[in-house]
Amino acid sequence: MSLDNILKDINNRARLIAVSKNVTQNEVIALYNQGLREFGENRVQELKRKSEILSNLDIKWHFIGRLQSNKINQLISLRPTLWQSCESLEMALEVDKRLNYKLDTLLQINSANEESKQGVDPKDAINIYKEIQNRCKNLNLIGVMSIGAHSDDVDEIKKSFEITKEIFDSLKPHGATICSMGMSGDFKLAIECGSNMIRLGTILYS
Numbered sequence: 028m029s030l031d032n033i034l035k036d037i038n039n040r041a042r043l044i045a046v047s048k049n050v051t052q053n054e055v056i057a058l059y060n061q062g063l064r065e066f067g068e069n070r071v072q073e074l075k076r077k078s079e080i081l082s083n084l085d086i087k088w089h090f091i092g093r094l095q096s097n098k099i100n101q102l103i104s105l106r107p108t109l110w111q112s113c114e115s116l117e118m119a120l121e122v123d124k125r126l127n128y129k130l131d132t133l134l135q136i137n138s139a140n141e142e143s144k145q146g147v148d149p150k151d152a153i154n155i156y157k158e159i160q161n162r163c164k165n166l167n168l169i170g171v172m173s174i175g176a177h178s179d180d181v182d183e184i185k186k187s188f189e190i191t192k193e194i195f196d197s198l199k200p201h202g203a204t205i206c207s208m209g210m211s212g213d214f215k216l217a218i219e220c221g222s223n224m225i226r227l228g229t230i231l232y233s
Contacts, residue, residue: 028230030061037225040218041209044089046228048073052080054232059084067091067111067226071098075105091172091226093145094118099125109133111172111207111226114145119159119166126165133207134159134168138190139176139183146173152194157201170205170224171195175213184213188220195221 037043044067047055055066055077064085068074069092078088087108094102094112099122102110111133113119122130134156137146147155152171160168171194176187188208195206209217211230218225 028233030058030063030231033227033230036215037218041214041222042224044091044207044224044226045231046091046210046226047077048092048228050232052077055081055086056084058231059086065089065108069093069112071095071102071105074107075101078105089226094122096121103130106130109169109205111135112145113159113166113168115147116155116158116162119163123163123165129165129167132159132166132168133170133172133205136171136173136191136194138173138194139178139187141177143177144174149190149194153197156198156203160201168202170203170207171198172205172207174210175208175217181216185216185220188213188217188222192221 044065045058045063046067048069065087067089089109089111090107091111103125109131112135113132114135135146136149136152137144138149173191175184178184191208195203205224206222207224208222209225211227214225
C-alpha cells in the first residue's frame with residue numbers, strides 16, 4: 028500500500044509513527060524523503076544504532092517496545108521523543124529515579140487482556156496513571172498506548188480499542204492528549220474507535 032493511500036485513509040485524524048524495526052536505515056531514509064519524521068523502535072540497541080547513523084536528520088524517535096531493566100540507562104541517554112510503552116508502576120519508578128530530564132511517556136494498557144501482551148490491567152489503569160503522575164516527577168505522562176486484540180474477530184479487536192479509548196477519555200482531565208493504538212492490520216478500525224496516533228510497520232514497506 029502506498030504512503031499516499033495510507034495518508035488518505037488517515038486523513039489528518041492521527042499522527043503516523045513509522046515503525047522501523049526489521050528494516051535498515053535505508054528504508055527509514057526513503058520514508059523520511061517522503062515526508063515522515065516520527066519513527067518507532069522496539070529495541071533500545073536498534074534505536075541507538077539507527078539514531079546515531081541518522082543523526083543528521085531531524086527525526087523524532089519513539090521507543091515502543093518492552094524496556095528491559097538493564098537497558099534503562101541507555102534509553103535515557105538517547106532522549107527519545109516519546110516512551111510509548113511504560114508497562115507498570117514499578118518500571119515507571121525505576122526509570123524516573125534515573126532521569127535528569129522530563130521524559131514524555133504513555134502508559135501501556137493490556138486492553139485485550141492477553142498474557143502475551145505487556146501493560147497494566149484496564150481496571151487498574153486510571154489509578155496507576157494517577158499514581159505515576161504523583162510519584163514520578165521526571166515522567167511526563169501524556170496519554171495511553173495499547174495493542175489491539177490478536178483475533179480474527181473484528182468485534183473483539185474493536186472492543187479492545189474501545190476499552191483503551193474509554194480510559195483515555197477518563198484521563199483527559201489529568202493531561203492525557205495521546206491515544207496510541209492501531210498497527211498495520213487494524214489502524215483504520217483504531218482510528219474509527221478514537222485513536223489519534225498509529226504505529227505502522229509492515230504496510231509501509233510492502
